Every structure is written in structure tokens, then in C-alpha cells.
Amino acid sequence: MPAAGRERGAITPVNLFMHTEIRPDRTISVEDPLSGPGDRVVLRARMDLRIAVAACCVTESRCNSGRSTSLTVIVSG
Template sequence: MDGDLVTIPARRGKAARVRAGQTVRVVNTHGDQVVDTWAFRADDMTEFMSMEHSRAHILKIIPVVGDTMLTNHRRPILTFVEDTSGGIHDTIIAACDCHRYKFLGVEGYHDNCTDNLHAGLAEIGLSSAETPSPLNLFMNIPVRPDRTLSFEAPVAPPGSHVALRAEMDLVIAFSACPQDILPINGVGHPPTEAHFRIDG
């Protein structure tokens, strides 16, 4: 039975439990919104989806449909099964945090993906001792011919989605990225909510 659509509030985080074999559909509701994504083994939060282990496995910087992401124990955790977003995602950049915004000149507190992860987990009674590097769905970080990186606007249109199949019982967590200084969520486009649904 298909699940209900769940809101990832703008600038906030959300988490949910997912059984092996279920599919998580992440919807870029208004387009341009980056969704930082984490996955943890349900019965051991010290095992989690790892970008560095996944890149070594898929031999790509950007995963595509059919690619399986691995944990820090090199076990399958999520597989890309659908992508209508244009196929541009990021596995390189760390989650934003209070230190990042201070570096960008922000005085005082700024919403950030690191805090959103832990708030989302806490909402369902869980915690993680660390903040793994996220799978940044819809985030556009091109690698130029001179090997430098840049922060560019997403290409994901409104209503586009990515579907991920759970390869183990897991906890998935999201942050609707609150970045509003760089064009990470689109030029002149403030951070917005996104949605997800668990099917199967």
C-alpha cells in the first residue's frame, strides 16, 4: 500500500523508518530545492550510508538509476530506481552547519542541515553521534575541466522526483537545505519545502 506524502518543511529536517524492499520517493515539489539525505541501519546507527564508500563502489561522482549506495561497512543500503529530476546530484559536499555560515559572513544563528538532521532524528526518538556526509539530492556541483568545483543552481523542475529502494531496514533522514546565500537552491529562489513518500 502506498504511503502518505510527508512534508520536509522549508529549512527543516524530517526522518522516518523504512523497511527493506520499500521505496522512498523524494519530490522536489517547487523545483530547485536541494534535499540533503542520510540513511542509517535501523538497529545500529553507527552504520550509515557513506559517500566515500559509495563512490569507490559505483566509480562515479553522481549516482544514476541502477546504482546502489553503500554503508561505511560496504553493505548495500539504498538503490536509485527512478530519477525524473535531470540526474544532477552531489556526493562531495558536506552538510552545511553553523561554522559554514559563519565562514560565509552570517552573524548569529542560521538554520543548517547538520542541525536539521539531528532534529529530525530526535523527533522519532533517535540520535547519531556524528553527521555523515550526505547524499545531496538535486544539488549541482559541477567539476570543471581544471578540476575546480562550483556551486550552481539545481536543474530539477517542480514535481520531479528520485525514488530510492531500501536494501536493509533503515532510518532515512532529510533536510530541505536552508542555504540562502549561495545559489544552491536556485538564483533568487528562497528555500522551500519538499516532500517524500514511502511505498511498498
């Protein structure tokens, strides 16, 4: 946000429902999910923030059991 007089920090993505492993040869493998239907994550912001939610770019893979499903995001406060 240079216009606001702030330097842009590094963007650090968080994978909440995708199960990946880093192999000894430094490649990344996508494994069967550890989460299941109905699992959820509740986050509390302790400062102003911007958040983005993105779907997996692969519609059918091991990370989603071979099918795309819906996602519900609730923002309260």
C-alpha cells in the first residue's frame, strides 16, 4: 500500500483444507485430505486486515476427493 505510506509485506498463503507434503527431493505432493465434510475453521481478527479466499485451481484432484464442492464464508462482527 505505497499510497498509504506503507510497504507491502510478503503474502503468506495458508492452506486450511488442502493436504500437501514436501518430499525429500523438494517436490510437493497433494495427498488425500485430512479434513472432511462439515469441517470448519473459525478465525478472529485482532487488527484490521484484508483477506482473500480462493478455490483450488484443479477442479478434480486428490485434494477435493475428485469433485468440486461449495464453500461458505461468513463474516461477522
